[in-house]
Amino acid sequence: MLKTAPVTNGYEEDFATFLAPIKEGKRQDMYVFEPPFEGPQAGKTGYNGKQVIMLTSNNYLGLSTHPEVIQAMKDALDVYGSGTCGARLHNGTTLLHKKLEERVAEYLRTEDAVVVGTGYMTNLAAITSLASDEKTVIITDQLNHMSIVDGIKMSNGQVRIFEHNNMEKLEYILTKSDSFKKKLIVVDGVYSMDGDLAKLDKIVELAEKYDASIMVDEAHSLGFFGATGRGVSEHFNVENKVHIKMATFSKTAAGVGGCIASDKNTCDYIKHNAHQYIFSASMPPSNIAGVIKALELIEKETWRKEKLWHNTFRFRRGLLELGYDIQNSLSPVIPIHIGDDLTTMKMTKMLLAEGVYIATAIFPAVPMNKARFRATITSSLSDEEIDIALDKLEKCGKEFGII
Numbered sequence: 001m002l003k004t005a006p007v008t009n010g011y012e013e014d015f016a017t018f019l020a021p022i023k024e025g026k027r028q029d030m031y032v033f034e035p036p037f038e039g040p041q042a043g044k045t046g047y048n049g050k051q052v053i054m055l056t057s058n059n060y061l062g063l064s065t066h067p068e069v070i071q072a073m074k075d076a077l078d079v080y081g082s083g084t085c086g087a088r089l090h091n092g093t094t095l096l097h098k099k100l101e102e103r104v105a106e107y108l109r110t111e112d113a114v115v116v117g118t119g120y121m122t123n124l125a126a127i128t129s130l131a132s133d134e135k136t137v138i139i140t141d142q143l144n145h146m147s148i149v150d151g152i153k154m155s156n157g158q159v160r161i162f163e164h165n166n167m168e169k170l171e172y173i174l175t176k177s178d179s180f181k182k183k184l185i186v187v188d189g190v191y192s193m194d195g196d197l198a199k200l201d202k203i204v205e206l207a208e209k210y211d212a213s214i215m216v217d218e219a220h221s222l223g224f225f226g227a228t229g230r231g232v233s234e235h236f237n238v239e240n241k242v243h244i245k246m247a248t249f250s251k252t253a254a255g256v257g258g259c260i261a262s263d264k265n266t267c268d269y270i271k272h273n274a275h276q277y278i279f280s281a282s283m284p285p286s287n288i289a290g291v292i293k294a295l296e297l298i299e300k301e302t303w304r305k306e307k308l309w310h311n312t313f314r315f316r317r318g319l320l321e322l323g324y325d326i327q328n329s330l331s332p333v334i335p336i337h338i339g340d341d342l343t344t345m346k347m348t349k350m351l352l353a354e355g356v357y358i359a360t361a362i363f364p365a366v367p368m369n370k371a372r373f374r375a376t377i378t379s380s381l382s383d384e385e386i387d388i389a390l391d392k393l394e395k396c397g398k399e400f401g402i403i
């Protein structure tokens with residue numbers, strides 16, 4: 001086999017330090033990342049030759065295996081081929097890309113929308129465009145998703161971070177931000193590692209008082225938060241007061257990609273500014289077709305949303321009865337606090353051996369010594385699967401002295 005020359009030239013120390021715990025974890029058979037699944041994201045899937053209950057999947061409404069989604073994707077493959085082989089502004093736009101933007105704007109009840117290759121890139125695109133100079137201050141929650149953090153790093157705006165969900169701190173920063181021409185408050189609707197919600201009702205009040213714009217990341221709320229599933233903005237009844245809604249298609253919409261829904265000027269501005277939009281190939285049409293179908297099914301098959309909440313409450317109640325600490329989760333994202341990394345990884349291994357998959361979240365995804373399981377509940381789970389998973393969590397939690 002032809003091999004590349006190993007990278008050395010000064011990297012030896014960095015690699016050795018960084019990779020030491022990873023190598024040690026692998027040596028002890030404690031490495032829990034990237035389990036290669038053998039089947040789709042569903043209530044159960046194949047792993048290592050057997051079926052495991054999926055307690056971590058962002059396929060919230062179970063649409064990734066929906067026959068109509070799969071058929072729509074196949075049909076688009078026949079018409080458009082496998083990929084666009086280009087960026088949006090040149091050859092990478094199809095009728096489906098335009099249709100999806102119209103659908104997103106209609107669904108999120110905004111004037112316009114723009115879709116970008118991934119959710120991660122969407123946050124970079126929006127923030128780097130809207131904070132392209134030092135006259136902008138980006139006011140960001142301490143626990144915002146890494147794509148927001150990275151977008152801020154890549155922008156030319158000034159940054160002010162407020163303690164998680166602390167509205168006094170947010171107001172204090174706003175009172176000190178008079179010198180900026182543009183103030184952009186950015187929050188996750190649902191916090192992706194903690195499962196709690198941004199206090200959007202209060203944030204809207206403050207934004208109005210201090211003349212700031214609000215951007216909300218609805219990645220973990222699209223399709224199931226609010227009376228009709230429009231997200232946390234709908235949940236707080238402030239849809240028309242949030243200026244920029246961001247969402248990803250990789251979770252409820254069972255595809256890949258992201259969107260910004262806002263007024264026409266904002267969307268056009270992002271399209272013609274954002275490097276992530278201008279200099280990257282567009283989403284494959286088959287993926288777009290699947291997402292369009294998923295949005296239709298989210299509206300049509302409302303039982304999925306009800307089932308998701310039923311499952312969420314069942315699992316949450318079970319965890320609390322067992323004595324687990326689930327922090328302030330109010331959503332299907334349920335953190336289960338364990339503490340140190342090694343115990344969390346050992347427990348993950350034990351659960352996998354017992355037929356339950358639950359993801360481990362350790363630093364830097366969460367703060368140091370706040371290692372946890374990160375459950376994300378879907379509508380695909382049956383009551384029986386949830387109860388079996390809770391039994392296994394009871395056994396495992398007792399064995400490790402966590403409960």
Ligand SMILES: Cc1ncc(COP(=O)(O)O)c(C=O)c1O
Nearest residue numbers: 118119120145147192219248250
């Ligand atoms: C809150 C939040 N925003 C953005 C993203 C990025 O989305 P994607 O994975 O679709 O790129 C994620 C993904 O985990 C997320 O949780």
